[in-house]
Amino acid sequence: MSERSFRQSMHLRWHRIWLPRLRRRALFLVGGVVVGIAALVMAFVADFAIDTFAHWQRQWPYMPLLVTPLGFAGLSWLTKRYFDGAQGSGIPQVIAARQLNDLKRKGGLVSPVLAVAKMALLAAGLFAGASAGREGPTVQVGASIMYWLGRFAPHRQPGLLLAGGAAGVAAAFNAPLAGVVFGIEEMSRSFELRTSGLVLGTVIVAGLVPLAVVGDYTYFGRSDIALSVVSEWIWIVPITALCGLAGGAFSRLLIAFTDGLPGRAGRWIAANPVLFAAGCGLGVALCGVLTQGSVFGTSAEHAKAIMAGEGAPIAFGPLKFLATLLTSVSGIPGGIFSPSLAVGAGIAELFADIAPVPIAALTIVCMAAYLAAVLQAPITAFVIVTEMTGNHALIFPVMLGALIASFTSKLVCREGVYHALAKRLLARGEKAPQ
Template sequence: MDEEGHEGVGEQEPLESKRYLRYLQKLREKSFMQVTIWTAALLVGCAAVLFARLITASQALFFSLFHGHPYLMTAATPLLFVAATLIVHKFGPEARGSGIPQVLEAIDRAHGDDKQEPPWHSPLVSLRTAVVKVISSCVGIIAGASIGREGPTVQISASVFAFFGRMTRRVLPQVDFQTFLTAGAAAGVAAAFNAPLAGIAFALEEVTEGAFGRFREMVMLAVILSGIAAMAIAGNYLYFGHPAVTLTPNLLVPETLIFGVVGGIMGGAFARLLAFPELFGLPPQPWKRALYCGIICAAVGLLTDGVSAGSGYEVTRSFLESSSIEQWPVGLGIAKFVTTVISYLSGMAGGIFSPCLSIGAGFGFTVAKLLHLQNFKVCGLLGMVGFFSGAIQAPLTAVIIIMEMTDEHTLIIPFLLAAYLSRRIGKVFMPVPLYRFLASKNRKG
């Protein structure tokens, strides 16, 4: 009996030892993954700040040169457009445009695990592509192009995470590369806008839209209608109070409807123009196409005293912080619309996130000025939400970005309603969301 008992104990000891070793192995793998993600995320934050400062310096250089020598800078703009485009064409074609469609394509490839071109070796999210992205974007900004840094930041961020994903696969071959790319894209949005929740919303709406996309509209509509009913009865209040903030006295229904409709129409038209560049009949040669686009942007820039160039951040912020709309140039929203479309079609690197917000604010300020609306700042913010949602068809991302950047949480119901309307109208122009459409178009060649 004792011998059998000792044998049983002897069998249990190796079994317990194996379980303990497996536990230690899993713990080591989990710790290694966490340290890798933390390191990549910290580097992305640093890279986003550095890139933002490079873009700011490039934009300051453009304005300095333009205001000092306007005609000389106007003449140089088409040549700089050609330079920015050829840098992409020669050294990294995957760096063209915003960069978000390329990231979505890389994530789709990682999901399919393409054996012919493994996603972890894809040039869509390589460090070489990230470097080309930075250089071309800076040259484009110096040229006076209407481009932003947020889309490029997403591709740069995904490239950094992809690099760490490749390194991780050497130690943990079973690692999910799609997770690295998704985390990188979300981190890029969060770092670019200093809006962490927007990064999460972007990952849900654009990157993993499958299941979320199916119930998004139902959830939004339920939230909007219940919120309107509650606010109509109890007013716009904060649950625990916030004495430093003046709450919106009404639901802003007329303004919200106006900018939901205007944003949907203009945003949808904007997306369709970017999706189908053949509508413009531009020449196929990269240098010639960039030259033509540069000439158009230079002419518009000269007419607007250079204000149509760059991301539009400075002029938008200045009017959001001003006390009057009287000095707002009525045609600036349209001018920004034109130069952003043309800059994107040139073939250089450059995003459309911040130009979309500036265009939307421009339409908001213009409507407020023409209709003599007192709350022009609210109109500018509603214009941002409406145009961005109509163009990109990511309504929650639009709402959260504006709320996090402006701290206007009391306007959440008007924001949601404008975003919902503009997305519904935008889908008439572009049934498939712009970034998804461009990613699919890139995949088909």
């Protein structure tokens, strides 16, 4: 081969093979940085909204009875009228979008407009007292960012939505391993060898952004508590089974409202979504007033207090369950990750004086169990709670609790809530007029 032919061959190889590969890798890494920044912004805004509402509520204890119903009604109308696709946590939208080939339909579930709207509407909901979290919405925002960046690639890139969603979880919780596991178990339910390295790289970069800004931290602080007595282990079985039934009931009810209740009640809700949202807001406000405001927002601080043995208001767990359900069925944007962890902590509080188990250990196990029951993704729940508490001494009890809860949840609801809602989004699109 002549020198000229060799140069031409290398030139073609560079442009056809190596340059596209470099662009692809750069796309995922840049996307990780952007998703990390977006997650950080959402965290700051969400915390500010929650703190501001809590301050107002302390000044005027009955303010939520007016503000929360009006806020829910306005957000329901605004979301349905202008930002359809931004409802709820956003994770079902990402799961559904990954299964679509129609770019128009996919863009209706993940897009820059929805990402911005999701961030703004979530903040507004927290300002109004919604029992919601930011982690699920961060998944939709992350996937939307990656989907938009994919437009700058020369060819369609597989794994963008998966990488964006997984990076969103990692950055939101400061839990990179949880992001990877969530992407495999919950979003894809398979291991995609072609994109595994790129997804991992995106998750790492997204996780490094908040780490660089706020430093290393665990969501619920660090705990070294352990279970060393057999009698303590025995109590884990019935309590986590109860967590499983509660989580299954939550999923079953949320899916039922999404499908539409039967009879006159279902027809009225379908015809009056804004009034229904206002009624949900009033229910959340009543739960908040009865618990001195503890069920508003994520309730993460109250979960920490329970873990520390400081207790919680009476009926915190059941009323947090109800407030989160009402927020979720109202149609306003908001996630269920953090609220679910708080419900799990509330269930632990119910047994604090009965079970001879250290309250910190029981809280950690119940948080993982209830989350596993709602998602029916025990590995994701176990990894997330372990990373969020920094506790490795409870690995086996937490794993056992997550497995038991996931199994008992299936007795009430056959499928995890995210995948069930994603199927309904896909079915709704198929029935829509073309």
